[in-house]
Amino acid sequence: MITRLSLVEGGKVVRIVSIEAGIGLARRLMEMGMFIGSIVTVVEQSYGHIVVDVKGARFALGRGMANKIVVEVIE
Amino acid sequence: MSCHTVKSKNERERIKEHLTIALVAQPNTGKTTLFNTLTGAHAYVANWPGKTIERMEGIFTYKGKNIKIIDLPGIRSLSTLSQEETIAKEFILSGEYDSLIVMVDAETLEKSLYFAVQILEATNKVVIAINKYDEAHALGLHINQDKLQSELNVTTLLISALRGLNINQLIEKTIEVASQKRSPEPAIVINYGILETFIKKISDELKALGFSKDTSRIAAVRLLEGDTFLVRNLDEEKLNKILAYVQQARQEAKERTGFSCEEIIVMSRYKLVEDIIKKTSTRVRVATKAFTESLDRIMLRNFFVGLTFSSLILFSILFFSFSINTGFPLNYIIRALGNEELASLIEEYSLSGILSNLFGIFSVTLESLLHVLNAPYWFIDLTINGVVQGVSAVLTFLPLVFIVNLFMAIAEDSGLMSRVAVVFHRLTSVFNLSGKAVFPMIISLACNVPGVLSSRILENENERIAVSTTISFIICQARLVVLLFFVAAMFYSPLVQSLVTITMYFLSIALFLLSYMFVEKFVLKSKEQAELFIEMPSYHIPSLKVVSWIAWERSKSFITKAGTVIFPMAIIIWALLHIGPSGYVETPNLSFGKMIGDAISKMFVLEGFSKWEIGLALLTGFIAKEVIIETLAISFGTSNPSEAISMLSLSPASALSLLTFVMLYTPCVATVAATYSETKSIKMTLISVLTSLSVAYIVSLFMFYIFSLI
Numbered sequence A: 001m002i003t004r005l006s007l008v009e010g011g012k013v014v015r016i017v018s019i020e021a022g023i024g025l026a027r028r029l030m031e032m033g034m035f036i037g038s039i040v041t042v043v044e045q046s047y048g049h050i051v052v053d054v055k056g057a058r059f060a061l062g063r064g065m066a067n068k069i070v071v072e073v074i075e
Numbered sequence B: 001m002s003c004h005t006v007k008s009k010n011e012r013e014r015i016k017e018h019l020t021i022a023l024v025a026q027p028n029t030g031k032t033t034l035f036n037t038l039t040g041a042h043a044y045v046a047n048w049p050g051k052t053i054e055r056m057e058g059i060f061t062y063k064g065k066n067i068k069i070i071d072l073p074g075i076r077s078l079s080t081l082s083q084e085e086t087i088a089k090e091f092i093l094s095g096e097y098d099s100l101i102v103m104v105d106a107e108t109l110e111k112s113l114y115f116a117v118q119i120l121e122a123t124n125k126v127v128i129a130i131n132k133y134d135e136a137h138a139l140g141l142h143i144n145q146d147k148l149q150s151e152l153n154v155t156t157l158l159i160s161a162l163r164g165l166n167i168n169q170l171i172e173k174t175i176e177v178a179s180q181k182r183s184p185e186p187a188i189v190i191n192y193g194i195l196e197t198f199i200k201k202i203s204d205e206l207k208a209l210g211f212s213k214d215t216s217r218i219a220a221v222r223l224l225e226g227d228t229f230l231v232r233n234l235d236e237e238k239l240n241k242i243l244a245y246v247q248q249a250r251q252e253a254k255e256r257t258g259f260s261c262e263e264i265i266v267m268s269r270y271k272l273v274e275d276i277i278k279k280t281s282t283r284v285r286v287a288t289k290a291f292t293e294s295l296d297r298i299m300l301r302n303f304f305v306g307l308t309f310s311s312l313i314l315f316s317i318l319f320f321s322f323s324i325n326t327g328f329p330l331n332y333i334i335r336a337l338g339n340e341e342l343a344s345l346i347e348e349y350s351l352s353g354i355l356s357n358l359f360g361i362f363s364v365t366l367e368s369l370l371h372v373l374n375a376p377y378w379f380i381d382l383t384i385n386g387v388v389q390g391v392s393a394v395l396t397f398l399p400l401v402f403i404v405n406l407f408m409a410i411a412e413d414s415g416l417m418s419r420v421a422v423v424f425h426r427l428t429s430v431f432n433l434s435g436k437a438v439f440p441m442i443i444s445l446a447c448n449v450p451g452v453l454s455s456r457i458l459e460n461e462n463e464r465i466a467v468s469t470t471i472s473f474i475i476c477q478a479r480l481v482v483l484l485f486f487v488a489a490m491f492y493s494p495l496v497q498s499l500v501t502i503t504m505y506f507l508s509i510a511l512f513l514l515s516y517m518f519v520e521k522f523v524l525k526s527k528e529q530a531e532l533f534i535e536m537p538s539y540h541i542p543s544l545k546v547v548s549w550i551a552w553e554r555s556k557s558f559i560t561k562a563g564t565v566i567f568p569m570a571i572i573i574w575a576l577l578h579i580g581p582s583g584y585v586e587t588p589n590l591s592f593g594k595m596i597g598d599a600i601s602k603m604f605v606l607e608g609f610s611k612w613e614i615g616l617a618l619l620t621g622f623i624a625k626e627v628i629i630e631t632l633a634i635s636f637g638t639s640n641p642s643e644a645i646s647m648l649s650l651s652p653a654s655a656l657s658l659l660t661f662v663m664l665y666t667p668c669v670a671t672v673a674a675t676y677s678e679t680k681s682i683k684m685t686l687i688s689v690l691t692s693l694s695v696a697y698i699v700s701l702f703m704f705y706i707f708s709l710i
């Protein structure tokens, strides 16, 4: 199922399909290990942010940013 | 990295002027990952000159420089012997490159640093890249990069080839090393103990044969390890003579120690590596995933719960560090509870109390010493009232800066600070500011200089510059000292005193946020939104070692930044107060300072505090804010600051207006210097000063009118 990271509920594992962001943002995401094909575990959706686990590292990601990341739910 | 890559062979040959950089690592360190990151898909296969073995090369341009990067075969040690490894080793020892990137695996630090040390014995045209730092750090490893760098004597970076962490910095530093025209020298010289006499003998022989001092030593060491590569060009007769020495050394070493030469060399190197690791790194135990998750549920699930905890953390940091430093607010609370004696005791034995006593003793001793030495009066005055006073004003803040940084480092290292930043993001994002900005804000409450410097943690460039230009609105401890003096002299009711103090704090934070927004939007014309994106490391018990590294590193930059500007400024201000149209003067009334004070005070006719003493105090307050009190006292010829404030005989509206101005205008030269060093822009530094001056002027005028009406 293709959706946006901001809409995926906690506990799901997704694969990044595309990142609809400017170079600056895409690059920051990349530096933290999030690029097309990366596997991301959504830990929790919270009030203004979403907590994700990428290769063992945890990140808090703003809704706006998560909305620009298109993902495929894999489990 | 701008990878303008060159594909065709012709073009490749056309690029003659390039820097050659080689990647060296033990297998599995992440060399392939780094090579691919650096060259993208634009690598090609070449042959080793004169050999049939292939090697990977890539060419890319970075900031106008052509870089050829060679991927050397992975080697376990400089002493091993497979064909590929031999090629790599010979390449390293031959020096046919502009610099080497030696990769070290953070996950097997000891083994891998041993390998790097072998290379550093031969050359310092090296940048050390500690790879996989992402994962090692997540598992609790901390490395003090600066310290490791000074132990290894070459540029050292903590990187992650996989995540791209610090890769641009790696390229830049490597190019820097590669562009240096100096010839390579050993970066590290190891003491091999019992072998030293043999090393000396063999290297003396080699020197006699024309080897340089550096090469002869490393060649001798390698010979004792059984490696003849560096003496390969000697003719057979000479070589045999040298080898005879080596043989003799081997025998003697074995007889005397029971160890072979190789063993002694390896042990000495490992000992060095262990020492370095002990000095520069530490491991902490990280919390279990379950613990991290449950604590995060408290901190991050509900905004108000998170906000309460986050505020408590920040409040405790400030409360404890302020109390240790000046006694405030603990002394006020205890005094309010009726225990006057304990309150004064706390004030006297607070750090700044002790320090100012010490400076007092020092200054008195120095003064009498200068009298005994018959120094001219003006010189004594300059030394004591100019230099010593100015410098001690800055040094008095050092303990506070250290303590706040220490507490912040604890919060940071434990993993708490990043959660606090996530929570605060909800509030700060209203101003298009990311939550991480609470960090410089909190530090600025102690002192603006480290506050400005800590704006570095902000990743967005515009945000970082806008914060360092405007953060000086936040009331630091120096201004708190002035605030408390004024409030105590002007208002009698403790309730009004606290109310005014708190209002000033809120006002200053509000003005910081507003002017931040103004600078970011209209000066820097930023279009980016403050996005929340914060890494949250696993919680762990902070390591004392790491925390003191961080706190010391930041306090050190405070000393260098504040210390270098305060010295000349103290002399200039002293000169203004003691030199007048008639030459050296003893009282400020006849000095140029008075004239300037007069001119400055003309600007404050509207607010009703147009007095030259105030104008002068505002000028000297530019060295350090607490000097304002002192200047007023000197100008009125009293030693009691509260008396001086009363002697101004201002109306309540004027007094409040003056206080507002003092709180909001440019804090001090040291902060201006810090702003310049962070923004590297005279324009932004000017904007910073002008914004604070004009905002201070407008708001204080506003205050005057409002309170005149009441």
Ligand SMILES: Nc1nc2c(ncn2[C@@H]2O[C@H](COP(=O)(O)OP(=O)(O)O)[C@@H](O)[C@H]2O)c(=O)[nH]1
Pocket (backbone or CB within 6 Å): B025, B026, B027, B028, B029, B030, B031, B032, B033, B034, B074, B131, B132, B133, B134, B135, B159, B160, B161, B162, B163
């Ligand atoms: N966590 C982490 N793993 C890395 C990093 N760089 C490489 N690796 C992993 O380390 C392993 C070896 O990497 P590789 O590039 O093949 O190493 P090489 O043998 O030195 O070329 C691979 O599983 C990589 O994914 C890094 O920076 N961080």
